[in-house]
Every structure is written in C-alpha cells, then in structure tokens.
Amino acid sequence: MKRTLSVLIFLAVVVGMGFTADDKKAADKGKAELVASFEEDGDLDSWDFNAGAEAAIEAKHATEGKSAMKLTIPENSSTDKYAGFGCADQKFTSVFPEDWTPYSELLMDIFNESETPVAMRVKFKSDTHTKQFTKDVNIPKGKPYTLKIKTKDIKNVNLSAMMYMKMFIGQDLPVATVLYIDNIRLVKSDAGAK
C-alpha cells in the first residue's frame, strides 16, 4: 500500500512536470510575434532584393506554415558585395513594427543549403536613415539554424523609430549561395509582457 502510494506520488510529480514544460512552451510561443512567414508569392512584395539576389516561395525547409523564402545569392563578380534582401520605409512598416522597444530579440530561421558557411551582415537603420548599425553574422551550412539578434545589441539606432533592415553578403562568393529563410519573428521582452 505504501509502495503504491509512492508510485502514485511519483507519477503525479512526473505528470505535473509534463504540464509545466508544456505551459512554458506555450508561454514562450506566445511571446514571439510573427513578422514574416513567406507563404505565398505576394509575401515577397514587401521585400527588396538587389545586386542579383533572387527570391522564390518554396515548400522546403519551412519552419512556420508550409513554405519558406528561397534566397539565391549569385557568385560574386566583386562589382557589388551587397547582394541580399531587406526592406525600408513603407515596406519596412508593412512588415515590421516601427517600435522595437517592447522586444528583446529578432529571430529568423535559416537553412543554408550551400557547401560552405556564409558570412553575412545585418544592417538596421532608424530615424529616416540617419542612424545605423551593422552586425556580422555567420550562417552555418547544411542544418536548421536560428539567427538571433538581441535588440540590446543593436547599438546606435533608435529602437522606437526603426525603418530599415537589410541582410546581405559582405564578401565575394566563389559559388552561388542558397538560403531558405522562414519564421522571422520578434520576441517580447519579459519587461514588455508585464
């Protein structure tokens, strides 16, 4: 009898822990606000692609919904090292909130399908392009990867007046690079959620 009770208590604890983990997961998900999921061709209209970069919606490497954006960056002739994607001004505000102060982190799921890791730069601007900050990032090859940029690490820009984000290569690429990008989201900070 005593042993049965112990087993029951043990099970209750395990089940209780299970619920706790699920609750935490749900809470974490609730704190992330979806910015872009790239589900249909029209979703590309809010973005600019330049210096030879091309984008398409494909049902591959999706981490949110059914599709992701396939971004192809051509091998570089060194005439333009800024091939990539991004959005500014009205396009920016159609995708992102202008005020990033309630958020702690920008997340973006990326699958780098090329043979090598790729070094990229992410540039942010605020206050009608007068303030800017560039962060270097390295995208590993051949595995699901989540790019995470903490808003507190975005220096020298006014987080309450954001109006530009661009992700581009800052190097010559010997071969074309293919990235699948999905589930761009902003995570609410604990302070902002209270």
Ligand SMILES: [Ca+2]
């Ligand atoms: Ca998606």
